[in-house]
Amino acid sequence: MIWIATLLVSLTCLLLCRSWKKKRLPPGPTGLPILGSLHKLGENPHRDLHQLSQKYGPIMHLRLGVVPTIVVSSPQAAEQFLRTHDLVFANRPPLEASKYISWDQRNLSFADCGPYWRNMRKMCTLELLSHTKIDSFRSMRQEELDLVIKLLKEAANDGAAVDISAKISTLAADISCRMILGRKYMDEDLDDKGFEAVMKETTHLAGTPNIGDYIPYVGALDLLGLKRRMKVVGKIFDDFFEKVFDEHMKLENKEDKIEDFVDVMLGFVGREESEYPIERPNIKAVLLDMLVGSMDTSSTAIEWTISELMKHPRVMKKLQMELESVVGMKRKVDESDLDKLEYLNMVIKESLRFHPVAPLLVPHKSMEDCIVGDFFIPKESRVIVNAWAIMRDPSAWADPEKFWPERFKGSNIDVRGRDFQLIPFGSGRRGCPGLQLGLTVVGLVVAQLVHCFDWKLPNDMLPSDLDMTEHFGLTLPRAKHLVAIPAYRLHDERDSRKM
Numbered sequence: 001m002i003w004i005a006t007l008l009v010s011l012t013c014l015l016l017c018r019s020w021k022k023k024r025l026p027p028g029p030t031g032l033p034i035l036g037s038l039h040k041l042g043e044n045p046h047r048d049l050h051q052l053s054q055k056y057g058p059i060m061h062l063r064l065g066v067v068p069t070i071v072v073s074s075p076q077a078a079e080q081f082l083r084t085h086d087l088v089f090a091n092r093p094p095l096e097a098s099k100y101i102s103w104d105q106r107n108l109s110f111a112d113c114g115p116y117w118r119n120m121r122k123m124c125t126l127e128l129l130s131h132t133k134i135d136s137f138r139s140m141r142q143e144e145l146d147l148v149i150k151l152l153k154e155a156a157n158d159g160a161a162v163d164i165s166a167k168i169s170t171l172a173a174d175i176s177c178r179m180i181l182g183r184k185y186m187d188e189d190l191d192d193k194g195f196e197a198v199m200k201e202t203t204h205l206a207g208t209p210n211i212g213d214y215i216p217y218v219g220a221l222d223l224l225g226l227k228r229r230m231k232v233v234g235k236i237f238d239d240f241f242e243k244v245f246d247e248h249m250k251l252e253n254k255e256d257k258i259e260d261f262v263d264v265m266l267g268f269v270g271r272e273e274s275e276y277p278i279e280r281p282n283i284k285a286v287l288l289d290m291l292v293g294s295m296d297t298s299s300t301a302i303e304w305t306i307s308e309l310m311k312h313p314r315v316m317k318k319l320q321m322e323l324e325s326v327v328g329m330k331r332k333v334d335e336s337d338l339d340k341l342e343y344l345n346m347v348i349k350e351s352l353r354f355h356p357v358a359p360l361l362v363p364h365k366s367m368e369d370c371i372v373g374d375f376f377i378p379k380e381s382r383v384i385v386n387a388w389a390i391m392r393d394p395s396a397w398a399d400p401e402k403f404w405p406e407r408f409k410g411s412n413i414d415v416r417g418r419d420f421q422l423i424p425f426g427s428g429r430r431g432c433p434g435l436q437l438g439l440t441v442v443g444l445v446v447a448q449l450v451h452c453f454d455w456k457l458p459n460d461m462l463p464s465d466l467d468m469t470e471h472f473g474l475t476l477p478r479a480k481h482l483v484a485i486p487a488y489r490l491h492d493e494r495d496s497r498k499m
Contacts (some may be wrong), residue, residue: 049073093365101205106282134440141440152486155485156453189243261290262283297475300475307478310466320450347446348446366383425438453488
């Protein structure tokens, strides 16, 4: 019965495609029966879709299973979808990951564009991610970073190699947990696998093409076991957040307690006059959004930036010279220094261009039939914005395959979604609301690691030999951990800091 239903759906799709062709769909591959073009997507879908777009153009139509899909691969096309027709494409497709990991699409990233999503975005923007709220955690961020610098100094004294990826991941987890959940948690508090492993599993499951999202009747069989893995992850976080809520309820009357994100959201529960009518499942979904958005994305951006600096000693030295000039060699970097570090800003922009944290962003869905340029885009089409391809588009960037921060010298191009050749955080209504927090954490950590230490690759490895292989998921981290030997640079052993 499942196969009969699948064939009927496929036949319906073919008939629709024939009628749509009269209205001029974007060009694209024909695809196979049932599968469509799913077989063309391998371990790195962002690269596979980029290759297809080279043949079919920057606005490409293809069928993934039974789902009509539009792939956007140029800055000009992205502007059409994310600015000109932003409202039409502001919805999200229903994905199995959002059902099982995000409490039936209750989170900010995957929720449909409607009153609920607008309320949640308003709450997150005003109550959780405002400049005042972010700034209130400044001393905490510095405190956690100081602990990492201390550990790296000890390794430098011993001449020991350090797993930088692991250190960065732990740092991002500690900062995120203190800011969002109120305190640091040990790995075993979440699950036997630990925070890093569960977070990577979460982003992998959320980003990997899932046959259940494209051929629902086949997906019901869960042939690859993805649905089972999603349910496991969902249960881990559900139990963990219940424990967090219980802790907060016990501490709610302590006067000296600093209000974290959980406190803020629990304060809205059960209040009839509340502007944000939410219950525990909503809070859990938003909290997981915040954790994933601040932990995995920040650590991925930092480790790629440090990797590229090690691969390009000239850029590393130039950044260190700027830090010496602005900060000096007698103290660490402070957040107040970040606005003065012009070359650091260029380096981070170039790293986000070269290694976008979310290569395909989060998929969109059209809410109605729409004409984009010369093409007809049907209602319910899934829209994938290939940010990775856009930010390597040779028509928008000179030498796009070269890591060259100087390309931003004298340029007003920024990462906030205004310039469509550089959209690592997306753009429009569904752009990332945590952009400012992410830039602050990435800038501070990169600056501190580069200012406090010289770095040497182990086993006499040359910079050109550094493995830069990616691991695809919702985010795009390094496939192998970055390991290097630190040497402390600062002159003041007391590590004094300008306040």
